[in-house]
Amino acid sequence: VPTCVQAQMESIRKILTDISCSEGETNAALEALAELYCGDVHEDIRKFAFTSGITKRLVGILRSLSNPSLLATAARCLSLIAYGNQDAKTYFARLKAIPVFLSLCEPLCKTSAHKMEEQRLLLYEHALVAVRTLTFQNSDNQRLFIDNGGVKRLVAVCNSCLSPERTTYRAEAADKLATLVLGKKMICRALNATKGSPLHSSTVKMFPSLSKNESAIGSQYPAYLIDLANEEQHWIADQMIEANVALGAPLEWPDESAVKWTCVRVTAVEDGGHVWCQFLSKEVHSRVTKMVESLESMSPPGLLGSATAVAMAAGSPCALYYDPAICGPRGCLTVPQWCRGRVLEKEEGRVWMLAVDYGITMHVPPTHLASLPQPCLGVPPQAVPCKLMGVKPLPPSFIILEHIAGIMHNMVLGSSLFINEIKVFHGLDMLLELVQLPDRECVVEALRALVCASHWADIKPELGQHGAVQVALKLSALHKSDTDLMHTIMSLLRNLLAGCHENCEVFKREGGETALGRVLHEIKGMEVLATAVLCSFSATCAKGERKRNLAE
Numbered sequence: 001v002p003t004c005v006q007a008q009m010e011s012i013r014k015i016l017t018d019i020s021c022s023e024g025e026t027n028a029a030l031e032a033l034a035e036l037y038c039g040d041v042h043e044d045i046r047k048f049a050f051t052s053g054i055t056k057r058l059v060g061i062l063r064s065l066s067n068p069s070l071l072a073t074a075a076r077c078l079s080l081i082a083y084g085n086q087d088a089k090t091y092f093a094r095l096k097a098i099p100v101f102l103s104l105c106e107p108l109c110k111t112s113a114h115k116m117e118e119q120r121l122l123l124y125e126h127a128l129v130a131v132r133t134l135t136f137q138n139s140d141n142q143r144l145f146i147d148n149g150g151v152k153r154l155v156a157v158c159n160s161c162l163s164p165e166r167t168t169y170r171a172e173a174a175d176k177l178a179t180l181v182l183g184k185k186m187i188c189r190a191l192n193a194t195k196g197s198p199l200h201s202s203t204v205k206m207f208p209s210l211s212k213n214e215s216a217i218g219s220q221y222p223a224y225l226i227d228l229a230n231e232e233q234h235w236i237a238d239q240m241i242e243a244n245v246a247l248g249a250p251l252e253w254p255d256e257s258a259v260k261w262t263c264v265r266v267t268a269v270e271d272g273g274h275v276w277c278q279f280l281s282k283e284v285h286s287r288v289t290k291m292v293e294s295l296e297s298m299s300p301p302g303l304l305g306s307a308t309a310v311a312m313a314a315g316s317p318c319a320l321y322y323d324p325a326i327c328g329p330r331g332c333l334t335v336p337q338w339c340r341g342r343v344l345e346k347e348e349g350r351v352w353m354l355a356v357d358y359g360i361t362m363h364v365p366p367t368h369l370a371s372l373p374q375p376c377l378g379v380p381p382q383a384v385p386c387k388l389m390g391v392k393p394l395p396p397s398f399i400i401l402e403h404i405a406g407i408m409h410n411m412v413l414g415s416s417l418f419i420n421e422i423k424v425f426h427g428l429d430m431l432l433e434l435v436q437l438p439d440r441e442c443v444v445e446a447l448r449a450l451v452c453a454s455h456w457a458d459i460k461p462e463l464g465q466h467g468a469v470q471v472a473l474k475l476s477a478l479h480k481s482d483t484d485l486m487h488t489i490m491s492l493l494r495n496l497l498a499g500c501h502e503n504c505e506v507f508k509r510e511g512g513e514t515a516l517g518r519v520l521h522e523i524k525g526m527e528v529l530a531t532a533v534l535c536s537f538s539a540t541c542a543k544g545e546r547k548r549n550l551a552e
Helices: 003-017 023-036 043-051 054-064 068-082 086-094 097-104 106-110 118-135 139-147 150-160 169-181 198-204 236-242 286-296 398-412 416-424 427-434 440-453 460-465 468-478 483-497 501-509 512-522 527-540 544-551
Strands: 185-193 223-229 260-271 274-280 317-322 337-347 350-355 360-364 384-388
Touching (some): 068 086, 068 118, 086 097, 097 118, 097 139, 118 398, 139 150, 169 260, 185 198, 198 223, 198 384, 317 350, 317 360, 398 427, 460 501, 468 512
Antiparallel strands (some): 274 384
């Protein structure tokens, strides 16, 4: 080891073992230590961490400090030291480091997603990386993980904080934004997202009413990037960040010269970062005035006589009657009135509609629809979808979910006792959730864990009861173009069907043979694996006639 490196190592040791050093000095020393252990590490440097007492001090820092940034760096150092080193893993098992890392994740189980900060998320990430490193092919740390409720902890982390779709975050962020802006006149800086551009498409996709029928409706709508302030000149983005329902984001406009100052009225809140706005001007266009007057002159639905025949195809324009007694409060609408609408979807006994001048969606009975008066035709929608600048939603942090799946993969490679623990604390359910997330790395790790788990005979029926066969078939249709993923999906299906009659029945009921037949014909390189799945199915089926039909 070069003399300069030895001097640096000794300097790091002195700072880390001196409890009187400031947090800034400790953090700098930890960062330098992490740099030393990145990449290929000389054996003497690796030994130094143990002989100098640095490793013991790292665990002490994790036990005693509360600064998320320091804790994250210490966790990163520890995982780098342990990476690929069984002696280090065994040493950390003696220090009982696994319970310490699990305790660092504890706030995730108690704090809803909107309270989390980026530094805290970074801490959870590095803590889980360390657990993943220590539990890889090390039975001592795997046992510590199980004995300290690791599976239960990870399931709680996943369910409570890391998937905004399954938490109250979206509702709470939207509620806060609605309190600040809904129905109010706002000062606004706005930039038009050019139709057909990636920016326009990505904005429209955040509005379900538009993305569901993007070709018929979404592509026709303008979209804007906006920065809002109230009439007291307080920026809305700042208030969202102060309320801990959003994170700050750089205020970077794609084209600063095209940004315009204007006034808007917010008519609906889609979520914590997207709203519908009516752009206001000093003069109201005469066509808009005539449109409003014609809608106000229409009689309520019960007085119109027989229902007017209205086209129900997606995107069809018509008049819709908003009745708060039926629909409840909707955006800025509070009183019964006729609005211009577009059909989003026809359902049994009701129609899902978009009130185009407000950006509000609602389900209404078909009797509450009517043909539009002539003055309403040809007038552009008065509400447009807008993305709020200066904020970004609190992240689902798919990389954390990836490490959770990786830890579960380590555990299913262990003993049958670990598998039972995973089953009891709903770890299988969690893995089946993770494979359906829109993040490839997370899907890969969760699939690998499920493939390993499906080797155990008593786990196959359990997975089948939780919908594993249906999920695997769904994934095979979703990831046709990803050869590596398809190999793993086929391996999962083959394991699930081999020797398990219950799963074969589900496979048959869900049209699995037809689906796999398409895979055989459409995807090159999948013939062997798809055939292996069908052979597992055939061998497990009790009826010889079923086998003959499959062969034919």
